[in-house]
Amino acid sequence: MKKSVRKTFRFSEEDAQTLSQKCSAAKMSESDFIRKVIHDTSIKVSPYKKEKLELMRERNFELNRIGQNLNQIARYVNYNRGLDREVLSKLIQLERMINDL
Secondary structure (H helix, E strand, O other): OOOOOOOOOOOOHHHHHHHHHHHHHHOOOHHHHHHHHHHHOOOOOOOOOHHHHHHHHHHHHHHHHHHHHHHHHHHHHHHHOOOOHHHHHHHHHHHHHHHHO
C-alpha cells in the first residue's frame, strides 16, 4: 500500500524515549511500529456519557461502603452468635440505603 500521507506528532521526552526503546526492542522503525499498533490494537470506548460514568462510579462507591458495613455486621453476628436491636437497626438502615440507590 502506498504511503502518501505524512503526520507529525508531539511527544514528551519520556514518551519519545519509550517509543524509541520499544521500536529498538521490536527491531522496527517508528513508522512501522505505530502502524502495527494502529492495526493490531483495539481501544475500548465506553458507550456511556461522562455524567453516566460518574453516576456509576458514585453508586459503586456507595455499594462498596454498604458491603463493608454488611461484612462488619456479619463478623459481629458470628462473634456474638446472634442479633440484637442495634444490629437489626443497622440492617434496616442498610436496606433503606440499598433501596435508595
